[in-house]
Amino acid sequence: MMTDTYLEIRTLTWPRETHNLFDYEAKNLIKLTQHSDNTCVLYRSGDRCFINDFPSDCLLDTVSLISIGKTDDMFMVQQTGPSPIYQMWIVIKYLPGSSYEMKEGDVFKLGRETLRVKKISSEIEQGQSWAEIPETPGEKICKICCSEEFSEDDPLVSLCKCSGTMKYIHFTCLKNWLKSKVTTKALGNVSTYQWSDFICELCKEPLPEMFQFKGKTLSLLEINYPTTPYIILEDVKADEPHQQILYVIGLEESQSINIGRGTDSEIKLSDISVSRFHAKIKFTSNAFYIQDNKSKFGTLVGVCKNLPLILGSEITMQVNRTLITLVVKRPWKCCQKKKIMPMS
Structure with a gap:
């Protein structure tokens, strides 16, 4: 049975084409808010986003960002195609506590740099x-x-x-x-291993x-595996596929390490798109968390499966240079007036 829930779709588009990045400090953004209560596809034409009730290959000079399915009171969000240029990424700074619990196989994007979780403490x-x-x-x-x-x-x-x-x-x-x-080197709680294939x-x-x-x-x-809980990150370099880099991070409860371009970061990523103190990884409650530090180009985690959204759900994701916030709502209704009966 269909309900009266609808999806509010808020988009922010950065008008610059720069390596599929979105500038979280920019002011000149193209802002739009739209609503849908049915299956649809979100497109972008130039710098402006719009929704269409059905997929179409006939729309000129447009790209599809996400597709949205509707079943009963649930919306299902999925990537529209295999192109990595339009990969869906969850924006970690908009999650509770600006942090995300890391899992094996997760892929993170920090500016133009990509890190994959290879192994966690086992x-x-x-x-x-x-x-x-x-x-x-x-x-x-x-x-x-x-x-x-x-x-x-x-x-x-x-x-x-x-x-x-x-x-x-x-x-x-x-x-x-x-x-x-x-080549191996150690800095604080991080050991780095680097080699060619x-x-x-x-x-x-x-x-x-x-x-x-x-x-x-x-x-x-x-x-040399740490005696403490540890996580191993793999540096994924698309332009240097034969260059291998592993970061072995060993942390005890409440300890953390920094990731960034600054010299005081335990994991140093030299690309200019990475902020000086971009993010940090902490170990708490027997789990590793990555936390964004108000970085310019964001800390993102890749979405590898469809995202279900129910009433009250809110998620913010980045696709290419567009930021998409999805909120499931129910139309506001005024309470029905009670009929006043005269007193006898």
Whole structure:
């Protein structure tokens, strides 16, 4: 049964095309408020947004920002297409406490920089991908140390396309060789690991970061895990896909670290779109939270599934250079007047 709820759609558009950013300090914004009580699509033409009751490919010089479905008393918000340019991002500064509880797999955008949560305070999780390396019978010799000896903790493995006498290598020999290619540094409660893709220098085959051998999971990247609860962030650089950076953050209750362009930040992101003190990560109540610090270009978390909205719901998201606030409301109704009966 359909109810009389409707969706209030408030949009703010920054009139500058700058790397899909929205300036949260700007004053010259294009502001519009619209309402819908049915399924619709939110479009932007130039700098102005409008809604249409149905998707259309015939609208010239327009882009679709989000689509909104209506079922009974619920609205469902979803991304209109696969293009990362029009990805939906939740604006963390407008969440309660300007903070968000971080989860494995979350992707965060700070200005033009992107960070992904790789792991939170546990061993290798189910769903983590690794290569399965079969045991191969026959004579084996390590191509680095030329030894035929091996053990359960230091097996001879074949992880690339090399063949013949170059086929096998000790796990420890390979790990020590790759260790020399990893740059590490520590600042406060953050350890940073930086390297280029692991590849075999002979056959140029990419090497897995971790693999399974005889039921045991082995990692080629040696990380000193904190004894405290920790979170691992991966720096995602679209323009440098072969450059790998991990931030290992170990925090105790009520501790925090800063992220920004400033020299006093434990995680320093050098892009000019990142504020000097952009955001912070804190550990409280057995969970990690990221909190925006009134940054110029915002701290955002990617939306990977549809967003359901019911009566009273309010959410603010950024799509490209447009800020969208959605509020589910019910029309205001005046109370019906009571009929006054004369006294007998």
